[in-house]
Amino acid sequence: MNQPELIVQLQQGDEQAFKKLVDEWQDMVYNTALGIVQNEDDADDITQDVFIQVYQSVRSFKGESKFSTWLYRIVISKALDHVKKKKRKKRFAFVQSLFGTASEEEIHPEExxxxxxxxxxxxxxxxxxxxxxxxxxxxxxxxxxxxxxxxxxxxxxxxxxxxxxxxxxxxxxxxxxxxxxxxxxxxxxxx
Structure with missing residues (x-):
């Protein structure tokens, strides 16, 4: 099935078309997210978030750019948002540790x-x-x-x-x- 036909079916709410889209693009989405966030669990979460957003907003895709370009933009946006949230959490945890209110153990990132x-x-x-x-x-x-x-x-x-x-x-x-x-x-x- 060609890409424009798949997009049209997605925009009409076809769940099979969405499954095909996920099967076709999930590796690219996951690998791009992984390259940015460098954590497999986070990349899994971002991949799910990306496909949820694609499902919710595919009707707004007008075809002014390639679908892959649109999808990459979503992945990058989600991954950068995730990185920013993590940095905020680290800063907040540091401030809490200064005041002795941090109740969680420090978690060291896995390799x-x-x-x-x-x-x-x-x-x-x-x-x-x-x-x-x-x-x-x-x-x-x-x-x-x-x-x-x-x-x-x-x-x-x-x-x-x-x-x-x-x-x-x-x-x-x-x-x-x-x-x-x-x-x-x-x-x-x-x-």
Whole structure:
């Protein structure tokens, strides 16, 4: 079934069309969310939130951009919102700990492993993902879409609603920032 026909069926409330859409796009949605939030449980939650939003708002999709562009925008928005909420919770927990009112134990994040990384590259990939967390949001999104999702610069420009030059600049700055951050790791580990 071609994409426009599927979208029309979705807009008419066809549940089978929604199931087909989820089957077709769930890996992309999950992997993109995972690349941004770097936590499998959070990526699962975001994936569910994305498809709920798609189901609720597909009637507003007018086809002015590709469906994939629209979907990527939703994923990125949900993932960034999630990251911001987590940062707020951490700040609030820190303030509570200052006043001795924190009742929860401190939870240390588990080691993050992206499913697309080969076993022998896990250690280096873990360092890369840690360094990616330090990038500004726009750089991290552009880098994630380009390197993890293999999106072309033109598609990233459409997804992020910025110019092609801005995408190229964001990716170049992300690479430069990652190079600086990772320099100490590679120097200390003789890579």
């Amino acid at each position: 993050f492993n992206h499913p697309g990384v080969l076993m022998e590259n896990r250690e280096r990939a873990a360092e890369l993902f840690k360094a990616m967390e330090q990038l500004p949001d726009n750089q991290r999104i552009a880098f994630t879409l380009h390197k993890l999702e293999a999106q072309k610069h033109q598609d990233i420009a459409a997804i992020m609603n910025i110019s092609l030059t801005a995408v190229e600049s964001l990716i170049a700055r992300a690479k430069g920032n990652l190079r600086k951050t990772l320099n100490a790791y590679y120097t200390n580990n003789n890579f």
